Amino acid sequence: MEYDVVIVGAGPSGLSAACRIKQLSQQHNKDFSVCVVEKGSEVGAHILSGALMQxxxxxxxxxxWKARGAPLEVPVTRDEVYYFNSSSRAIRFPSLLAERVIHNEGNYVISLGNFCRWLAKQAEELGVDIYPGFSASEVLYDDSNRVMGIATGDMGRDQQGNKKTHFQPGIELRAKYTLFCEGCRGSLGKQLISKYNLDRDSGTQHYALGIKELWQIDPDLHQPGKTLHSFGWPLSENGATGGAFLYHADNNQVSLGLITDLNYANPHLSPFDELQRWKHHPQIAQYLKGAKRISYGARAINKGGLQALPKLSFPGGLLSGCEAGFMNYPKIKGSHTAMKTGMVAAETIYEALNTNSVGQQDLSHYEHAIKNAWVYDELHQSRNVAPAMHRFGMLLGSAFSFIDYGVFKGTLPFTLQDPQEDHQSLKQASECSTIRYPKPDSIISFDKLSSVFLSNTNHEEDQPCHLVLKDQQKPMTYNLPLYDEPAQRYCPAGVYEVVDGDDGPLFQINAQNCLHCKTCDIKDPTQNIEWVTPEGSGGPNYPNM
Incomplete structure (x- = not known):
């Protein structure tokens, strides 16, 4: 199938780009064809964020957008920021100090999945073709090594790769220009960055794992628009950094979650269990009395900042949104930056489509356009926050960040770097204290499997495993003796287990549980696990996340 533009990923960036190209086409009486391919069963099925929308x-x-019915209905009414200094104590930051770093006046508590569903409707009304349920599994290149579109994955192969009775081959979606918006650690974006050496002149990208739950709470405890952020305990107790949130949404619901920086050192640490501990803090547990947990999910996020952005253009295409790393970490927001970079990418591609050498234009001026947009200024202001946390720890890093980001607005004349990749940060298990997590009470805290059940995750079991081990033996011969096989704990879905076999322990992959968070692709100490796209429609089906 031939298109002028193919966009990979129906998230905020991809859908905004699709809408913008069609808007420009209509304004100038053009008819450029645009399609968006999305691996989730529907738009929004794989979308997960806190989320506060700027x-x-x-x-x-x-x-x-208000007249169009955009689902931004709960304005932020109050911000609270706490330092949890133990499992029962907390220090609240004065509002004037907290607003220097986290200020959400004018923002909205939303479901990002529902927002993307609305955005997809706007795109379709503009004439965009959207294909949910199709995984973009391969980048297509022409003879000159220029990107010319993507191919979707085959459907109906068994675990050995043989065709089943309902086999359907993938489809080639060819384009003059292709925009990649897969989100954080996109599988095709990762390939493109490597193939074209796009990160040659950039710093090291870093990541965090965000785990989120949605709760229905007592109406008497519900305060629509109130937001709470915390840092410190429990992560600080185990030498890790990150933060947590609780947002009062609509319909007596709150979304809450923990963001764990993936540069932690102790291989015994479990981000999932840290979240379960955090919910028992009195500042959080007070809202969960008599409440019911109704959804669960997880997703990796970029936190490397401006200095970690790769080159954004390559022959035939562009990167935008979290695919490239446009995440404002101290704000814990990437949706508005994803949308803006998608719009700038759309304007760049639209300009190229109007030239005499359609399909052959150099798109490198996209970089210049980004630098002239507010999104660049925003990331420049926040560029030192994440590396400060890595280099100085939570307390000193927070103090530095308050001065650099909150007081001087990022104008200090230096840029911090953190060259150590997240998978290199683990110490050997023998060097670290074992962490004994309390048994979940099934009231406030839960186990992984009951959590995954709430994500509506499903994969066809008899299909090739999308979690590929480069070396089948390494988990048992290297990771287990040295690191007590950390995949058992960093995965928030119970995908990886060490089980007893007839001849000793075995490494078991429960791929059907996978939430597509990409943490294994990031944190495995030997980079032995490669996440590739499963069959289309597989994965979570988030209803209101």
């Missing part, structure tokens, strides 16, 4: 980019894309 409407800056939305105001530009659809100034009349």
């Amino acid at each position: 409407p800056t980019a939305l105001d530009e894309l659809f100034p009349d």
